[in-house]
Amino acid sequence: MTSISKHYSSLLKLYSETRYLVEVKKLHGLILKTLHYSNTLLFNNLITSYSKSNLPSYAYRVFLQIPCRNLFSWNAVLSSSAKSGHLSEMYNIFNSMPERDCISWNSVISGYASHGFPEKAVDTYKLMLRDGCSMQNRITFSTMLIISSAIVSFTLGIQVHCQGIKHGLGSHVFVGSPLVGMYSKAGLAYEAWLAFQEVKEKNLVLHNTMVMSFLRCGMIEESKRLFAGMRERDSISWTTMITGLTRNGCELEAIGLFNKMRYAGMNMDQYTFGSVLTACGALAVLDQGKQIHAFIIRTLFDDNVFVGSALVDMYSKCKSIRLAESIFKRMKVKNLVTWTAMLVGYGQNECYEEAIRSFLQMQRHGIEPDDFTIGSAISSCANIASLEEGAQLHCRTIVLGLNSFITVSNALVTLYGYAQIGKAKETIELFESMMANSVKPDGVTFIGVLSACSRAAMVEEGYYYFNSMINDHQIVPVADHYTCMIDLLSRAGRLKEAEDFIKKMPCRLDAIGWATLLSSCRVHGNIEMAKWAAESLIELDPQNPASYLLLLNMHATNKNWEEVAQIRKAMRDKGVRKEPGCSWIKYNNKVHIFAADDQSHPDSEKIYAELEMLGLKMEKEGYRPNTSSVLHDVSESEKRFMLGHHSEKLAIAFGLIFLPNKFPIRVFKNLRVCIDCHIATKYISKITGREILVRDAVRFHKFNDGLCSCGDFW
DNA sequence: GTAGGGTTAG
Numbered sequence: 001m002t003s004i005s006k007h008y009s010s011l012l013k014l015y016s017e018t019r020y021l022v023e024v025k026k027l028h029g030l031i032l033k034t035l036h037y038s039n040t041l042l043f044n045n046l047i048t049s050y051s052k053s054n055l056p057s058y059a060y061r062v063f064l065q066i067p068c069r070n071l072f073s074w075n076a077v078l079s080s081s082a083k084s085g086h087l088s089e090m091y092n093i094f095n096s097m098p099e100r101d102c103i104s105w106n107s108v109i110s111g112y113a114s115h116g117f118p119e120k121a122v123d124t125y126k127l128m129l130r131d132g133c134s135m136q137n138r139i140t141f142s143t144m145l146i147i148s149s150a151i152v153s154f155t156l157g158i159q160v161h162c163q164g165i166k167h168g169l170g171s172h173v174f175v176g177s178p179l180v181g182m183y184s185k186a187g188l189a190y191e192a193w194l195a196f197q198e199v200k201e202k203n204l205v206l207h208n209t210m211v212m213s214f215l216r217c218g219m220i221e222e223s224k225r226l227f228a229g230m231r232e233r234d235s236i237s238w239t240t241m242i243t244g245l246t247r248n249g250c251e252l253e254a255i256g257l258f259n260k261m262r263y264a265g266m267n268m269d270q271y272t273f274g275s276v277l278t279a280c281g282a283l284a285v286l287d288q289g290k291q292i293h294a295f296i297i298r299t300l301f302d303d304n305v306f307v308g309s310a311l312v313d314m315y316s317k318c319k320s321i322r323l324a325e326s327i328f329k330r331m332k333v334k335n336l337v338t339w340t341a342m343l344v345g346y347g348q349n350e351c352y353e354e355a356i357r358s359f360l361q362m363q364r365h366g367i368e369p370d371d372f373t374i375g376s377a378i379s380s381c382a383n384i385a386s387l388e389e390g391a392q393l394h395c396r397t398i399v400l401g402l403n404s405f406i407t408v409s410n411a412l413v414t415l416y417g418y419a420q421i422g423k424a425k426e427t428i429e430l431f432e433s434m435m436a437n438s439v440k441p442d443g444v445t446f447i448g449v450l451s452a453c454s455r456a457a458m459v460e461e462g463y464y465y466f467n468s469m470i471n472d473h474q475i476v477p478v479a480d481h482y483t484c485m486i487d488l489l490s491r492a493g494r495l496k497e498a499e500d501f502i503k504k505m506p507c508r509l510d511a512i513g514w515a516t517l518l519s520s521c522r523v524h525g526n527i528e529m530a531k532w533a534a535e536s537l538i539e540l541d542p543q544n545p546a547s548y549l550l551l552l553n554m555h556a557t558n559k560n561w562e563e564v565a566q567i568r569k570a571m572r573d574k575g576v577r578k579e580p581g582c583s584w585i586k587y588n589n590k591v592h593i594f595a596a597d598d599q600s601h602p603d604s605e606k607i608y609a610e611l612e613m614l615g616l617k618m619e620k621e622g623y624r625p626n627t628s629s630v631l632h633d634v635s636e637s638e639k640r641f642m643l644g645h646h647s648e649k650l651a652i653a654f655g656l657i658f659l660p661n662k663f664p665i666r667v668f669k670n671l672r673v674c675i676d677c678h679i680a681t682k683y684i685s686k687i688t689g690r691e692i693l694v695r696d697a698v699r700f701h702k703f704n705d706g707l708c709s710c711g712d713f714w
Numbered sequence: 715g716t717a718g719g720g721t722t723a724g
Contacts, residue, residue: 075716
């Protein structure tokens, strides 16, 4: 009899470890038949087996079948409910126990802690101190120290450490390791080091903890030295180095270590792969990433949700959004991070509609967003000026209680700042309500606020917020803020002030800033300053055709054909080529691309007919072609003909024909929209009553009822 | 036999 039960015990252990569920159940049946309810040990083993196999209800049923329960039986079923997160069941079992030992208490504490109730874990610990102080052991201390660092409570951490010292376990590794971790998570590298040295019998785990702690605190050299001097290293030691180096911006070294591991044939897991893929993404090294991906497929780890998410992220950052998408679609298990990686990836690759769509899909799959995810989704709305969808997400953030996170606030300020000229007031209100709710603004917040001021020509307010950012919030302005200020001043026609501002700036104005100034020089007809801006722009970025074209455009407007010819020559000499202009529109999951005068589209005839008809209606409304943006010295009628078939007009006409009435028409263009197309689109939006959005290389224009959100400035 | 220390992603 004893030998049979020993045999059964070891079989149970084996089956549950190899997740051989069917066999566990068969044994269960056999035990019930043959052993006549007499062997408590075997029943206890069964509980553990079911618990390990993630079947807490089976474990509980076995517990009920035991005629003669002992403390082990209770502890086994208690731990089963604690591990599986059935916390009220756990609580009931714990309360019904005839006696409790240290293991019982520890189970409940870790049950609460690992299922999102650290406060309850702490309460239980306090009860444990009162009811059975002598019971605490090294596992209690280690669990409690981990909780202390998770809820960032030093008071608790130190109390627990003192208790550990009282029990003669103050310098035990089980206490020392989490203590080191706790200090380093709080950024206290020296205290972590002291706790490390305090431990007499140091082991591998403690060393790994210390290496990680150095890396967490940015002490790269120290971590390398400790790692190099370690007597033994396991795959966690190596992975720790890879993770930490990547976090500290030493991605190349991290990839180097990974390759060493690989050639040494070491064990690797999801942590290793996840970290090294992050490194590849940060460096945008697609080839390296693909090689590692191929290797991961051979290890069968590509099924893992962590690794899959890291792959999606890596491919997105390498600008291979379709590869990222195919990984994402094939993943069987997706969590919040997976979805977010995909959503952010779409945004990084300028697929804003897809980003928004995947956000909605994610919610339909029952996954609740956090501040990071919903912030990214709102940014995507901002990027295509989709104010309505953005505003709906704004409501969601309020319902979910996420609206006070800085990620969300910034996205909202951007949304209302960029979306529409009339929304400046809302942006400022939003900003002020952030202040009232003591949400701390950062540099990004002010970019949104300053853009809003600039769009609404609120120059004084812009000055006020710029100064307040520096003086009240101690934020050092960067190039983007200066660009906003230049935008603000030059839009309002205060070119002299803009010039003074540029001369007083501590850093150089960036290319976007110069381009902004150049644009407003064009609008306000200040050719002298335009030259200054254009020359600075060309100096900054001699190969960018945009700078030449802006100046060329201006001279063409003033009919300085000689200057135009000179600029063209300069471009030829320097090998700068104008990127051919094209516009595209998405319809039925397909992208329809148009070039100027393009007749290659299958529906070309319909499109040209539509334009013809629109042209007649527009002229009736008062539209006259603005030929100033034709940069060639040709006859007026030729100019008119060239203008009429610009790529954005073709794309808009396509949208008018094919997109359902209630949908806004979203057109994208690789270059800037020309003046004539801008005027024409305003008329089209008025005649057709459609909302038309044109996202050009620099900003977007939202046309509605004859007006454009850019306020005719771009 | 039951609780159990170290490394992950957006």
